[in-house]
Amino acid sequence: MRKILYSFIISVMAIFVLNQMIYQEIPEKDTKEQLSEIERYKHPVKSISMEYTDNSDLTIFDSILKDNKVLILGENTHYDGSTFEAKSRLIKYLHEHLNYSVVLYEAGQYDTWIMNDEMNHHRLKTSADSIGGLGLFEFWWNAKETQPLIRYYQKTKTSVNPIEIGGFDIQFSGSTLSSKRGKLLKDFSRRNKINGTTFPILNKHTGELNQFMYPKYVNRVLKGNQKNEFLKEITRLEQIVLRLDKTPENTMYARYFHDIKNNMTKNWKYKPGSMPSMHFRDSLMARNLMYQIDSVYQDKKVIVWCANIHSFAERYSKDYLPLGSYIRNKYGKSSYIIDFSSYAQQYNNGSISDRPGKFAIENIFHKTKSPYFFLNLRNVPENSFLKKEFVSTINQRMDMKKNWSRSFDGIFYIDTNIVLTPIKK
Structure with a gap:
């Protein structure tokens, strides 16, 4: 009994000591020094609204992006409404003042092309308020915070400097397009005299491509070796299209079939959200993105819209090399990565949540009492704590300790990020 009591006392003491080591307070002196340094380097941003007309707060980007070719704009999660507003204002400014005329999304390469x-x-006669749904995931078009940017894209189409929209993902992204996908594919085959009966599995299930992403569904529909046969049919169709005239449409359809095969492979082979799945997808997104930058928009400045985690220029884990690392490796200093972070999230009912752990740098950001600011990490001295390891919630609001300056070039801080407001239809 005494041994048990001693063991219990020792365990309690060990836990107490461990907690003291892990959860010790940050010394007040360090906090003040960090706050002072952030105040020294932060650049206040007055507004995140596209309607704000005084752009003097954004002229800092004139020098930062002077020799830039590729600008990546991340986002902490896909439901950060304030981040979408800030990105929209930046895109408008960059288009009107710095000649950026291409925006490429982490969305289907084919879907965004359509x-x-x-x-x-306007061949499909899609209404202006639904046109974003042809190419983008729901959260990037069907929301109060994103509709102004979609309208701005359409407005530029009648100007002397229209914005071209594209994508680089292998996934299907356009919810409005889902019901039209099969018909568009059959129309393309008919125009190019491609005999659909020579692709029996695809011909039978053309209208089910969106459902084929889900292993349970496809395993119920395709039996035996039919999944492999389906992928072979897609590959054979890609090869036929590659032999057609090299028109923009034919080139895109060949790439579309390649993406379909890879999208199905990813969903059927890897666990959703796993590092191998992320690595497979990002390597293919990088290939598509570099093709778009170098071949389709080779003489233009390009903005890339994606999640923070895909933007990172440094290896995330032994199993996952993010998209941003491929871009940084190829384009070097002519690429610039801005990731977005916040202290807290405000929901539509006014409640505040998702505050960071006490070691996260977002706590110091919050102490500046600035609603918005930008930090150019390239301009911060090497001996700064910002160029060393620190804890941040910049990756999906998880407290992580890394040398973040190796993963991105700038931080756009929004103190309270208001959650996305979907448009009800």
Whole structure:
């Protein structure tokens, strides 16, 4: 009994000591020094609204992006409404003042191509308020915070400097396009005299491509070796299209079939959200993105819209190399990465949540009492604590300790990020 009591006392003491080591307060002196340094380097941003007309707070980007070719704009999560507003204002400024005329999304390469074509030619007669749904995931178009940017894209189409929209993902992203996907594919085959009966599995299930992303569904529909046969049919169709005339449409459809095969492979082979799945997808997104930058928009400045985690220029784990690392490796200093972070999230009912752990730098950011500011990490001295390891919630609001300056070039801070406001239809 006495041994048990001693063991219990020792365990309690060990836990107490461990807690003291892990959860010790940050010395007040260090906090003051960090706050002073952030105050020294932060650049206040007056507003995140696209309607704000005094752009003097954004002229800092004139020098930062002087020799830039590729600008990546991240986001902590896909439901950060204030981040979307800030990105929208930045895009408008960069388009009107720094000649950025291409925005490429972490969205389907084919889907965004269809969306851009519809904005240019209106062949599908899609309404202006739904046109974003042809190419983008729901959270990037069907929300109060994103609709002004979609309207701005359409407005530029009649100007002398239109914005071209594209994507680089292998996934299907356009919810409005889902019901049209099968018909568009059949129309393309008919125009190019491609005999659908020579692709029996695809021909039978053309209208189910969106459902084929889900292993449970496809395993119920395709039996035996039919999944492999389906992928072979897609590959054979890609090869046929590659032999057609090299028109923009034919080139895109060949890439579309390649993406379909890879999208199905990813969903059928890897666990959703796993590092191998992320690595597989990011490597292919990087290939698509570099193709768009170098071949389709080779003489233009490009803005890339994606999640923070995909933007990182440094390896995330032994199993995952993010998209941003491929871009940084190829374009070097002519690429610039801005990631977004916040102290807290405000929901539509006014409640505040998702505050960081007490070691996160977002606590120091919050002490500046600035609603918005920008930090150019490239301009911070090497001996600064900002160029060393620190804890941040910049990756999906998880407290993580890294040398973050190796993963991105700038931080756009929004103190309270108001959650996305979906448009009800």
